[in-house]
Amino acid sequence: MxxxxxxxxxxxxxxxxxxxxxxxxxxxxxxxxxxxxxxxxxxxxxxxxxxxxxxxxxxxxxxxxxxxxxxxxxxxxxxxxxxxxxxxxxxxxxxxxxxxxxxxxxxxxxxxxxxxxxxxxxxxxxxxxxxxxxxxxxxxxxxxxxxxxxxxxxxxxxxxxxxxxxxxxxxxxxxxxxxxxxxxxxxxxxxxxxxxxxxxxxxxxxxxxxxxxxxxxxxxxxxxxxxxxxxxxxxxxxxxxxxxxxxRGATVLAEVLGFYANTETENMAFPSALTLQRCMQGALDACGVRPEQVDLLNAHATGTIAGDIAETQAAQAVFGPQLRINSLKGHIGHTMGASGSLESIACVNMLARQTVLPTKNLCQPDERCAALAYQTAVQKTPLRIVLKNSFAIGGNNCSLLLRRPE
Amino acid sequence: MITREEIIKHTNEALEKEFEFRAEQLVPSARLRDDLGLDSLDALDMVVVLEQQFGVTLRQGYDLRTIITLEDLYNFIEKIAREHNK
Incomplete structure (x- = not known):
């Protein structure tokens, strides 16, 4: 490109x-x-x-x-x-x-x-x-x-x-x-x-x-x-x-690889796993990234019963159970309209510092959430591509792929 | 009947609160736009806060072009207050 x-x-x-x-x-x-x-x-x-x-x-x-x-x-x-x-x-x-x-x-x-x-x-x-x-x-x-x-x-x-x-x-x-x-x-x-x-x-x-x-x-x-x-x-x-x-010789912090958005039309408040799966897959398809190339999903995961289950099921369907996943809502709560961009900033920092943040307050994953690599401690690790999800009441979903500068 | 001194005191209090002026800025010769930096939107809000402060209607007959300085403003309020009390 x-x-x-x-x-x-x-x-x-x-x-x-x-x-x-x-x-x-x-x-x-x-x-x-x-x-x-x-x-x-x-x-x-x-x-x-x-x-x-x-x-x-x-x-x-x-x-x-x-x-x-x-x-x-x-x-x-x-x-x-x-x-x-x-x-x-x-x-x-x-x-x-x-x-x-x-x-x-x-x-x-x-x-x-x-x-x-x-x-x-x-x-x-x-x-x-x-x-x-x-x-x-x-x-x-x-x-x-x-x-x-x-x-x-x-x-x-x-x-x-x-x-x-x-x-x-x-x-x-x-x-x-x-x-x-x-x-x-x-x-x-x-x-x-x-x-x-x-x-x-x-x-x-x-x-x-x-x-x-x-x-x-x-x-x-x-x-x-x-x-x-x-x-x-x-x-x-x-x-x-x-x-x-x-x-202009600016320092590149991250590259935005791809973006995708879709809408849940069955229920305004409860997105289906299938719609979320299509959203994440759409972001991958938009820029030709394969699921195994994604190192981390920074989930929307607000801590609701249904929302977390649907998002993890969707993520597992796209990426398989080895996908590393975290949510930052345990740290700062749900900043609503600011959450997608604030958490994207955290994603850029995770990429820049090659550091994965844990999900705060996650002690024992809910067995109803799909099996994934839940991050529970700060970890220094190679990170190249991160996927960020945001889902809204109203059924509006979007996914963004960020890459560490080459 | 409200006195001239009371008009000055209450006007200045309202302007200090609404527009964050320091008391020493509010000298009678201060020009609302050029010295105090009030723009056209501020002028409209100024009328609202002064109406609340004095309990009179100022917006009818109010013309910023004729009110250049704080002194002009005090005079205008005094005139309206006097008519209001007739």
Whole structure:
């Protein structure tokens, strides 16, 4: 494949429950640092069984000019920080001309929406400010970061709930391949609100049995798992054609080999193993990679009973039982719209450091999950190709293949 | 009837909170756009927060082009407050 058709990652930016920065994120993952906590609003709700979340530590964001900050809810602030970090690592103090920006979230800021709703209940809709509206547009974080960092290429806010981050990487990949742009920032951002926990709770998808020990609450693949822990953050990757990276002497962190997406049409909340199998196979077929060439699957695996079973069954059908698999939701919970891109950043780091992270809190794999090589400890090992999955409620699935630079 | 001093105090408090100004920036001669950096969207939000602060309607008859400085703003609010209390 020619350099103009090859897409590479040359920068990354992260805001995670461990705090700001890709290095902070990696350090937290590598050392399995605690980041989950109980949420007072959930503790006050007797019918909501989950009480735990993983949120970004509070920070002072006043370093962002008020003119730009006025249109940013928390997820916009996270996106600003991640975008700036990714640009810097890619070698830019300012956004290059015609940079594409592909980023979305599951919902917009629920906190700001509820503030507006309170105006409404008090018959004071007249008191709405322009800055309120600037914070609750579906593409507010995208628009806000474009203004603040002067990103002037095509900006599109793609939103598919928990697959948003990875879908946007896929969208950027296609945009670069098509020639629409030669460089793009891609990923997802999300801010926590207890409503997310309550919604997943009523769907019986949340973790319930570890409220007194928050950091063991999410246990992907484990026999004792009960569900997911809702989290927040932002992950953005700076992608460009290999031709562009070579021309400007940029350091290539990873190559994006292939992307595939499909949709489950039988059930919005429970993807079938067959649909997931087709998604992973599609990513392999898209770039001519054979199953045995994949060294690791970084699974979507949120820690729900049904989701983990379906994904492992699908993975075994495609790759066989020797496939090494991990999930990072035990460390940081489910950062929803940010999860696909944040976890892709972790994948790039695993490739760069030739280190496989374990699935935190995985002690005894559930026998209902398909037999695979479940990673339970940090391991230094040769890694060349990693597959990343993201699946969304709504039935939207996607898989991305990353390769260590040759 | 609200006094001129109260208008200045409450206006400045609202602007400090909404636009993160320091008290020493808010001198009567400060120009809203050129010195304080308020743009057209800020000007609209300023009306909303001042209406809340004073409990009067300012948006009708409000014309930013005629309100250049903080002094102009105090004068405008004082005029509206006086009419409101008639």
């Amino acid at each position: 020619g350099d103009s058709n090859t897409v590479v990652i040359t920068g990354m930016g992260a805001v995670s429950p461990y705090g700001r920065g890709v290095e902070t994120f990696w350090d937290g993952l590598l050392n399995a640092r605690p980041c989950m906590h109980t949420v007072p609003e959930l503790e006050a709700l007797p019918l909501v069984q989950t009480k735990v979340a993983a949120t970004v530590p509070p920070e002072d964001y006043s370093f962002i000019a008020r003119k730009y900050r006025r249109g940013m809810s928390r997820m916009g602030l996270y996106a600003y920080c991640a975008a700036q970090e990714a640009l810097k690592q890619a070698g830019y103090d300012q956004a290059p001309a015609h940079l594409g920006f592909f980023m979305g979230s599951t919902l917009n800021s629920i906190s700001v929406w509820l503030e507006l709703a309170s105006y409404s209940q008090g018959a004071h809709l007249e008191m709405i400010k322009t800055s309120d509206f600037l914070q609750i547009m579906n593409h507010s974080p995208l628009a806000g970061v474009c203004q603040a960092l002067k990103i002037n290429g095509p900006a599109m806010g793609n939103s598919e709930a928990c697959a948003t981050g990875l879908m946007n990487i896929g969208l950027g990949f296609m945009a670069i391949r098509s020639g629409l742009v030669s460089q793009a920032l891609c990923g997802g951002t999300e801010e926590y609100h207890p409503m997310f926990s309550a919604c997943f709770d009523i769907m019986q998808a949340t973790s319930k049995n570890a409220n007194d020990c928050p950091d063991t609450a999410c246990r992907p693949f484990d026999k004792s798992r009960t569900g997911l822990v809702v989290a927040e953050g932002c992950g953005l990757v700076f992608m460009e054609s290999k031709q562009s990276a070579l021309a």
